[in-house]
Amino acid sequence: MIDHKDFMHGAALVAIADSEMFTALNRASVKYGHYVVNHDRHLFIKYNDGKGPGDYFFTFSGEDKERITSEAASLVFAVLVCGNEVVTGITREELSQLITLTISAASTVKVSAQQGRQLRISGPNGQLPLISRRSFPTRILDSGHGS
Template sequence: MKTQEKDLYHGAALTQVVEHESFKALNKATTKYGHYQINHDRRLIVKYTKGSSSPWSFTFQKEDVGVVADDISAGHSTYICLVCGDETVCALNEEQILQVIDLDGGTQWIKVEMPPKSSLRVKGSNGELSKTVPNNSFPKKLFR
């Protein structure tokens, strides 16, 4: 099977997940590409952008937003994983997701900025995170 570009970017995130000491299992959560179940109790949506420098922008179509909303309403610990080119991976937990996107809205966007020698600043169509996201918080954030 030919390797697609999206596989490389998703692999950058998933490799870090499976190498974490608390990792047990990785499965597809649904038929949607980039929607995973980790350790039977966590849901992860992986999105990527190829941009080589900050800021990185991510678009969440209505279907993407619906997947996140369904996972949260079903009681799953839900995360969004944003692969920022070949620079960094930014993971958002449920609380952070709700600050930056409107789960009842249509298409949404998230922008990740990485100022020099600083943590990640994240904002979206619904607002901005009140705190920065440390560069080293992924993947351990998924296993807390």
């Protein structure tokens, strides 16, 4: 039987593999959802099953935060799969603007995916500038900064 989380992660991975900027995909660790793309970009995929459009919540546990912050690579992303609505990716630096990565308490990030509108991504520490719904996977594959 195919596990549901494989379908959810597959939504992000297929979008990446279909990009002209894609060259390689590897599992990065024993942690499910941790991948290396193009040999230099570490992705931590999270998903929310919600039915869109609407708000999607993603909880980052203390263990999630430790894995994200301890990754030595400079290009680290949280990839957020919002049900069957949209996939987006944010840099580790952007994630750190939303939640405190240095504390072990769980923290939640919210993606507001209202129909026909850009994505609003927020957390207890603030909100990012609006992100285009069509920015994934280009946002993580283009340039050295992930912007």
